[in-house]
Amino acid sequence: MDFLHQVANNSILKFPSPFNCKICNRPAHGHHCDVATCKGCKTFFRRMYLLKSELRCYINSDCFDLDKRTEPLLRCRACRFKKCLLVGMNPNALNFRTTKNLTQSLKNSKEEKIKDVINELTYLDCKLEQFRLSAYNPNWTEIGGLEDLLRCSSKLSLSNKFGPFPGWPYHPNHIFASSNLDYNFKTYSPHRKQWRFFNLLTSIEFLKTFPFFLKLDTKDQLILMRHVVVGCSNLHSAYYTLKNKYEDLRQPDGTQRPKKSEPQYSTFAMVFYALMRVGVHYIEYLLLKMIFICNPAIPNLSSNAQYKLEKGRSFYSEMLLVYCLQSLNSSGPTRYVDLIGVIATLEKQQKLLKDLHVCLLAPMLSILPKEFSRSLMYEMIFS
């Protein structure tokens, strides 16, 4: 690059230097990884990228936001690294692998760690979808509430035992024996999955697989579940609808649930359309789900849980950002912002759904069986 050279020859611009570090605003040393940076930030970026270390900002996550403060807080490594990525420092410019020493330290590099985490998430997600597709179809009126489900052992392995549900996906015009209202909240049928229930169950089992979740107090676990499981299962449904190239929200059996004609459809489909709009990829979806789950802002959490979730959120956020940069280079930061936007949609959807359900179901409660008011679905809607 000749940028430095040009500036040096331009007598008008010689002083003061127009050429400051894009991260910390100190005088720049040159272009490093495609961005004008100082020596410190250059070395910092390489070190951070190469070393695996979990980072967290202990202030407000704005230590390097130069709109908010005149001087960056150089000591905050989390914010510094985030800023490096945001101004577009390109990890691909680091010559991993091509040099002997780096090949060795690659084992511990962030890249490797990302791979590990993504492998794990991928594996788990396959299991989840297998679970949804399985013939396992427990009676929702009997299986108990959230607390019972939290306590019992993982049900995911049952999909192996039961095998796939025969005949799925159904033809679009498939007609079920039971009526829609029955299907919805009235009675249990062993021949048809109550998707609202089963998707919630799937997400509960999903959360239960994470060590960080199991380490929370039972009270925090309950709070988190209540706040996150609906959105989580909606995100899952939405992604798989998209993946299976349906044009509207579908369940694994091929049915439209809720139906387009139902009033809540548009709200349910919000996330589906958001995913479609950004054209989310699989790995992005996996990380987004984790970011959504790690929500430290949920009310009434203990401070321990807040801390752990905050840590989790920055862990997966950074991973998503690094992933975007790796796969897209310069447009990585934009992509990251677009993807994070899906989280906001999920949160909004959750609020709308709650209001909607309360409005729609409250008047019906008298005609629904008393089993419903003790069910998981009731709990998730009205808690």
Add this chain to the structure above:
Amino acid sequence: MDFLHQVANNSILKFPSPFNCKICNRPAHGHHCDVATCKGCKTFFRRMYLLKSELRCYINSDCFDLDKRTEPLLRCRACRFKKCLLVGMNPNALNFRTTKNLTQSLKNSKEEKIKDVINELTYLDCKLEQFRLSAYNPNWTEIGGLEDLLRCSSKLSLSNKFGPFPGWPYHPNHIFASSNLDYNFKTYSPHRKQWRFFNLLTSIEFLKTFPFFLKLDTKDQLILMRHVVVGCSNLHSAYYTLKNKYEDLRQPDGTQRPKKSEPQYSTFAMVFYALMRVGVHYIEYLLLKMIFICNPAIPNLSSNAQYKLEKGRSFYSEMLLVYCLQSLNSSGPTRYVDLIGVIATLEKQQKLLKDLHVCLLAPMLSILPKEFSRSLMYEMIFS
């Protein structure tokens, strides 16, 4: 060739250019060494060909395979050079007559470095031999164990203070006052050096002069010393025996230690005969010693020490190779392999010696003074 010209004048084909570098696919600059290449690849090829340094791909040897990846990994010099040759760049087009300057200047830096290192090693080795020849003869029963010797300051300068040992080398028939067993491990005599001890001491002082050694943890220093000092002192003795044109293993005072009649002689002399067979030169010996010392495969080393020793080993290995190539041209690589073979002999000798010593000395321990069981020699034999 007018190809470049044609393209420039052809308005239709101006964009996108059909004239890309055959190696890296960036826009080409012209034909260089018979192939359309960019400026970078042109210069790269010349530099590489003139330097001819050993290269290795640390990935899959496909960094420039544009069928497999859209962008080449420009930093992989091995694959880049391979691709240069593959697309037919012709080294004969390089004009060696006028290239002397570049070759020289590029070579000079490397050569200069080698010279520096060898000068240093030579100087140090002279000091060592002076030390062995000096009248300094500490009491091995009192001087302490390895840890004490590691901690104390360098003793090499004492050879100046004490001057050379008077009367050395002795006539082959010289008769000592003390008996052989006494000499071996029983008592200390100020008039006669216990060579096994003094050679170990010399090698310990040798190792202590290296900054890289001093930067290791004490624990690593001890492990390394225990593993390397015996072989190091054997190599030293063997080389100087050869240099002084003795026909069997001799110490600086001219005595045969161990005696040919002793059972361990043949094992001790292994390295001596190996050196004789290859006809090692001084500088080769110096580098071999360093390569032997830098052994990252020693068990229980910290990963830091492993890393540093690995680096040291490749540093001195490359130096030896370059030295062989410089002094012998075409038969350089063969010579290098022969020389490296000495290291294997050293390692083998070390194993044999340990077994032998344990067998020979264990039954004698009861008749040896308790000082012996606390001495450096005991430590090096039985650790």
Add this chain to the structure above:
DNA sequence: CAACTAGGTCACTAGGTCAA
């Protein structure tokens, strides 16, 4: 002389080191 392509130069940026 125009159109090239050798070689040479040097500002520039990777990675690496080490004192603070």
Add this chain to the structure above:
DNA sequence: TTGACCTAGTGACCTAGTTG
């Protein structure tokens, strides 16, 4: 851990020599 400083390339640009 940080960052000033170092080494080892890298390639844009230049010059000089060759060819038709």
